[in-house]
Structure formats: C-alpha cells, structure tokens
Amino acid sequence: xxxxxxxxxxxxxxxxxxxxxxxxxxxxxxxxxxxxxxxxxxxxxxxxxxxxxxxxxxxxxxxxxxxxxxxxxxxxxxxxxxxxxxxxxxxxxxxxxxxxxxxxxxxxxxxxxxxxxxxxxxxxxxxxxxxxxxxxxxxxxxxxxxxxxxxxxxxxxxxxxxxxxxxxxxxxxxxxxxxxxxxxxxxxxxxxxxxxxxxxxxxxxxxxxxxxxxxxxxxxxxxxxxxxxxxxxxxxxxxxxxxxxxxxxxxxxxxxxxxxxxxxxxxxxxxxxxxxxxxxxxxxxxxxxxxxxxxxxxxxxxxxxxxxxxxxxxxxxxxxxxxxxxxxxxxxxxxxxxxxxxxxxxxxxxxxxxxxxxxxxxxxxxxxxxxxxxxxxxxxxxxxxxxxxxxxxxxxxxxxxxxxxxxxxxxxxxxxxxxxxxxxxxxxxxxxxxxxxxxxxxxxxxxxxxxxxxxxxxxxxxxxxxxxxxxxxxxxxxxxxxxxxxxxx
RNA sequence: GCUGCUAUAGUGUAGGGGCCAAUCAUGCCGGCCUUUCACGCCGGCGACUGGGGUUCGAAUCCCCAUAGCAGCACCA
Numbered sequence: 001x002x003x004x005x006x007x008x009x010x011x012x013x014x015x016x017x018x019x020x021x022x023x024x025x026x027x028x029x030x031x032x033x034x035x036x037x038x039x040x041x042x043x044x045x046x047x048x049x050x051x052x053x054x055x056x057x058x059x060x061x062x063x064x065x066x067x068x069x070x071x072x073x074x075x076x077x078x079x080x081x082x083x084x085x086x087x088x089x090x091x092x093x094x095x096x097x098x099x100x101x102x103x104x105x106x107x108x109x110x111x112x113x114x115x116x117x118x119x120x121x122x123x124x125x126x127x128x129x130x131x132x133x134x135x136x137x138x139x140x141x142x143x144x145x146x147x148x149x150x151x152x153x154x155x156x157x158x159x160x161x162x163x164x165x166x167x168x169x170x171x172x173x174x175x176x177x178x179x180x181x182x183x184x185x186x187x188x189x190x191x192x193x194x195x196x197x198x199x200x201x202x203x204x205x206x207x208x209x210x211x212x213x214x215x216x217x218x219x220x221x222x223x224x225x226x227x228x229x230x231x232x233x234x235x236x237x238x239x240x241x242x243x244x245x246x247x248x249x250x251x252x253x254x255x256x257x258x259x260x261x262x263x264x265x266x267x268x269x270x271x272x273x274x275x276x277x278x279x280x281x282x283x284x285x286x287x288x289x290x291x292x293x294x295x296x297x298x299x300x301x302x303x304x305x306x307x308x309x310x311x312x313x314x315x316x317x318x319x320x321x322x323x324x325x326x327x328x329x330x331x332x333x334x335x336x337x338x339x340x341x342x343x344x345x346x347x348x349x350x351x352x353x354x355x356x357x358x359x360x361x362x363x364x365x366x367x368x369x370x371x372x373x374x375x376x377x378x379x380x381x382x383x384x385x386x387x388x389x390x391x392x393x394x395x396x397x398x399x400x401x402x403x404x405x406x407x408x409x410x411x412x413x414x415x416x417x418x419x420x421x422x423x424x425x426x427x428x429x430x431x432x433x434x435x436x437x438x439x440x441x442x443x444x445x446x447x448x449x450x451x452x453x454x455x456x457x458x459x460x461x462x463x464x465x466x467x468x469x470x471x472x473x474x475x476x477x478x479x480x481x482x483x484x485x486x487x488x489x
Numbered sequence: 490g491c492u493g494c495u496a497u498a499g500u501g502u503a504g505g506g507g508c509c510a511a512u513c514a515u516g517c518c519g520g521c522c523u524u525u526c527a528c529g530c531c532g533g534c535g536a537c538u539g540g541g542g543u544u545c546g547a548a549u550c551c552c553c554a555u556a557g558c559a560g561c562a563c564c565a
Contacts, residue, residue, distance in 0.1 A: 016513090034565085035565090036564085036565050038564090038565080068565060070564095070565085071564055071565070073564080074564065074565075123563090127562075127563060130563095131561090131562085134561085135490090135491085135561080164563085165563065166563090167563085168563045169563090170563095177492090178491075178492060179491075179492035179493070179560080179561070180490095180491055180492070180560085180561040181491090181492065181493090181560050181561040182492080182561085183561085185561095185562090186562075186563050187563095188563080189562095189563035190563075191563090204563095206562085206563070206564080206565090207564075207565050208565095211565090226559090227493095227494065227495090227558075227559055227560095228558095228559055228560075228565090229559090229560090229565090230493065230494065230559065230560070231492080231493075231559075231560040231561075232560085232565090234493090234560095252494080252559090254494085254495070254558075254559090255557090255558055255559075259500090304501090307501065307502070307514070307515095308501060308502080309501090309502070311495085311501095311502080312494060312495055312558095313494095313495055313496065313557095313558095314494095314495070314496090314557065314558050314559090315500085315501070315502095316500070316501090317500080317501075318499085318500040318501070318515080318516085319500095320499095320500065320501095320515060320516060321500065321501060321514080321515060321516095323515090324514075324515050324516085325514095325515090327527080327528085328528095331527060331528055332528080334527090336525075336527085338525095356524095358524080358525090359524095362523075362524090362525080362527080362528075363527090363528060363529090392524075393524095394524055394525065395524055396524090417524055420524085421524090426526090427524060427525070427526095428525090429525075465525085465527065466525095467525040467526090467527075468525045468526055468527085469525090469526090470526095470527085471527085489526075489527080
C-alpha cells in the first residue's frame with residue numbers, strides 16, 4: 001500500500017479516550033477530587049472523580065481526595081464515612097486524603113498575608129447592604145481601611161470578638177467589574193453553631209479562598225470541575241495574582257442531568273424524609289449506593305463517564321448508555337437462571353420425566369450447567385401462556401396449549417427444537433415444581449413477585465441474569481426467599 | 490438586570506476552513522447465529538439551531554437572532 005494511504009488510514013483511526021492534556025510535566029499531573037461531606041455521592045460526583053482519575057492514571061502523578069468540610073452547617077459525622085465508602089466503591093487511584101478542616105491554621109496564615117499586602121480587607125457591612133452597593137458598583141467604607149486596621153480587626157475575628165454574620169473578609173478585586181460576581185467577594189466568615197465535628201473553630205474560610213490556597217499548596221497542575229465553578233475560577237485568579245502564584249489549568253464540564261432522577265442532595269434528602277424514597281440506596285435514585293445495589297459495576301460507570309468526556313455542553317445522560325456499558329462487563333460473567341413471574345402451575349399431559357440441563361453461561365462452557373428435573377408439573381409465567389398455541393420450555397420440550405372451555409390444557413408436543421423454531425413457538429423460562437424458591441425482583445416500576453431457581457440461593461451479592469428478563473443483583477437471601485434488584489435487560 | 494459558557498442523529502460523542510453527501514458508541518428496524526427477547530455477526534435508519542458575513546471553499550472563522558445552562562451567598 002502506498003505510504004500516503006497508510007497515513008490517511010492512521011489519521012482515520014480515532015484515538016480512544018479523552019483528549020490529551022497540555023502542560024504535563026515529567027512527574028505527570030496532580031489532580032484532585034474535592035467533594036463536600038453533605039451526603040452520599042451520586043452519578044454527578046462519579047463524573048468529576050472519574051475524569052480526574054482518568055488523567056492521573058494516564059500520565060501518572062498524584063490524585064488528591066480533598067474533603068471540603070469548611071461549612072459546619074453542611075457536614076455531619078456520618079457523612080464522612082458515607083463518602084469514604086463511596087470512594088472505595090468507585091475504585092479511584094487516590095494517593096492521599098486531605099481534610100480542609102485540618103488546615104484552618106494554613107488558611108488563617110495566608111489570609112493574614114493577603115490582608116497585609118492589601119489584597120483583602122475586613123468588612124463589617126451588613127450583607128444585604130453590601131450587596132446593594134456592590135450591584136451599584138459602589139465601594140463600601142471598609143474598603144478604604146489601611147492594612148494595619150484590617151489586620152487588627154482580623155486578629156479580633158480570630159480572638160472571637162465578633163458574632164456570626166457581623167463581619168467578613170473580602171478580596172479587593174474591582175468594585176466596578178462588569179461581572180457583578182467578581183466584585184469584592186467574601187473569603188472568611190464566622191459560624192457560632194453548630195460545632196464542627198472535626199475541629200474546634202468559629203472562623204472558617206469560604207471555598208474560593210481555601211480552594212485557591214490548597215490547589216496551590218498541594219501542587220495542582222490541572223483542575224477538572226463543573227461549569228458552576230467558572231466564575232469561581234475567575235475569582236480565584238485574583239488570589240493567585242496577589243500571591244504571584246501560577247494557576248493550574250482548568251476545565252469546566254457542562255451540566256449533566258439524568259433522565260428520571262434527581263441528583264440534588266437536598267431534594268433526595270427531602271424525598272427520603274417524606275417517604276418517597278426508602279433511603280439513599282433507593283432504586284429510583286442516582287446515588288452510587290443505589291446503582292451499586294442494582295449490580296452496576298463501578299467500571300461501567302467509569303466507562304460511561306469517560307465516554308461523556310469534559311465537554312462544556314449541557315447533557316442529558318441516558319440510562320441506556322450506562323446499561324450498555326454495564327452489560328459489556330456483566331454479560332460474560334453473570335450466571336443464568338430462570339425467574340418466573342406470576343407463576344402458573346401447569347400439568348403437562350403425556351410428558352416424559354426428564355432432567356433439563358441449561359448452561360449457566362452460554363459464553364462459558366466451563367461454567368457448567370444447572371439441573372432442573374421435570375416430574376410432571378412445572379411453573380410457567382402467566383403472561384407467556386395466555387393464548388393457545390405452541391410454546392417451548394427452554395431446554396426442555398414443546399407444549400401445545402389448548403383451550404378447554406376457558407381453562408388452558410397443556411399437552412406434550414415432542415422435544416424437537418427444530419419444530420419449535422419452525423412454528424415460531426416462543427422459547428420461555430419455566431421452573432420444576434418442588435425445586436423453586438420465592439423471589440421478589442425489585443424494579444423501578446415496582447416489585448415483581450415470582451419464583452426462581454434454588455441455585456440463586458447461593459448467589460448473594462452476585463450479579464446474575466434472569467433469562468429473558470434481565471440482569472439483577474441478588475440483594476438478600478433467606479432460607480425460602482430471594483430478593484433481587486433489577487438493573488437492565 | 491448584569492456577566493459568562495454552550496449549541497452535530499432519540500441519547501452520548503468525534504471532527505477546529507477543502508480528506509465531511511460528517512466519526513464512533515448506544516438506540517431503533519431487518520437479517521444471521523443461538524435451546525434467553527442476552528452475547529456475537531451482517532445490513533439499514535438517523536444530525537451540523539436559524540439568518541447574515543468572510544472565503545475559490547464553512548459543521549469548522551466572525552456577527553446577529555434563538556434556545557439551554559451557569560454565576561452575581563458571610564454554601565460548595
């Protein structure tokens with residue numbers, strides 16, 4: 001082949017994965033995932049964490065899990081563990097964990113520096129009054145205080161001489177900046193209550209300050225976060241410039257909604273309180289706990305999120321994309337079983353007693369088979385035997401359904417698969433009488449009661465496929481009952 | 490109100506002046522394979538928001554319009 005054709009072919013071949021990063025040093029990249037512990041993680045967090053994780057794995061370097069817990073009103077004890085559990089499930093390549101609540105002294109130190117170089121001032125204006133001035137591009141009197149005065153007031157803040165809501169520290173930006181979001185924003189506040197679960201403090205940095213200081217001190221080279229932070233990036237630029245620091249490279253991905261679910265932590269919390277949802281792992285939610293319960297693999301979520309990428313376009317994520325990603329992972333390994341919903345007991349006239357041996361996994365002969373002994377009566381799904389005609393019970397034999405004055409009669413019709421195919425007989429799942437266990441399949445449309453094979457009893461916490469129904473995770477097993485959570489077909 | 494970002498098939502994505510009558514995945518339809526309506530294979534369907542401009546040439550650059558989103562907290 002001619003060289004230029006080869007080259008063309010090469011160009012045609014798309015590079016898989018995310019676009020390469022610029023400014024990657026010899027030691028790779030330093031990136032972060034920075035959730036705040038106000039509830040469990042959901043698919044939105046998964047996107048942020050996997051995008052960053054992708055690049056750290058690609059280029060090497062460090063991946064910092066930074067827990068942003070500087071708002072005592074929004075953190076509580078148990079959320080930390082919830083968060084760490086979710087992180088573990090995701091399987092991120094985390095190299096270190098940093099709690100911002102451990103670093104208050106650092107923020108104090110840098111704030112003092114910023115004040116002393118004239119980059120920030122202490123403001124005692126009423127928040128509402130300041131907002132009106134700011135919107136009118138008018139500076140407040142505090143802005144003119146000299147650094148010495150500001151430092152004195154800062155010390156008084158530290159000493160506890162002020163009450164919550166009466167004082168703040170503002171970065172001196174440009175009070176006439178065309179973007180009102182940029183004008184002299186706050187970077188510290190006092191919080192009297194509730195007490196912080198991890199530290200004894202009243203004075204807390206606001207995120208624009210703690211984030212800027214930490215990103216610099218922890219050596220971030222690249223930051224990937226949602227576009228709700230675009231304005232924050234520009235605000236933080238003032239801090240970087242005052243300190244003479246070099247900014248990391250930023251990417252802001254667009255807003256992601258997911259069909260049919262709410263991702264807002266507060267909305268989910270409310271739904272749980274009202275009983276709309278059973279808990280954080282309710283099957284209708286987009287939390288990681290919910291999708292883990294349904295048997296989705298973290299790897300599938302990762303693949304789906306990397307496929308979405310870091311585009312700034314707002315997207316509406318479809319479950320189908322996640323279903324496909326998960327199926328690719330789970331189909332090769334999930335053992336197959338029969339689940340019969342709304343079981344109807346059927347006596348098959350004239351049928352021989354035989355043992356069916358369906359494969360546990362048609363893609364993997366080594367997985368072996370189940371043994372389903374037929375002794376005259378079986379259970380069939382009610383929906384499948386409504387109309388007269390021929391059906392084939394999978395791996396067993398054919399049956400002709402005849403209507404005897406409204407009562408269906410099942411007549412053995414031979415074991416020829418060929419014949420069943422020729423007659424377009426549905427091949428359906430079934431269960432031998434006496435070899436079943438009660439099974440509830442929880443789906444987003446509600447629970448479905450039925451029977452399943454006894455083999456499912458020892459598949460606790462495993463992802464299985466109910467043939468012709470779909471993939472599910474075995475959530476609970478007792479002696480006579482199985483509870484499974486449906487994922488997708 | 491002010492500031493900013495974005496706009497490619499149902500969904501997600503590639504493409505950043507000619508190689509684009511536009512990529513890939515998913516979805517849907519048809520066929521094959523197969524004791525699952527799974528997997529796999531083959532074929533098909535389906536998109537550059539609208540209008541101007543620049544240019545020999547625009548999905549790609551510019552402007553306007555429209556739509557969506559984000560920010561304007563002493564939350565993150």
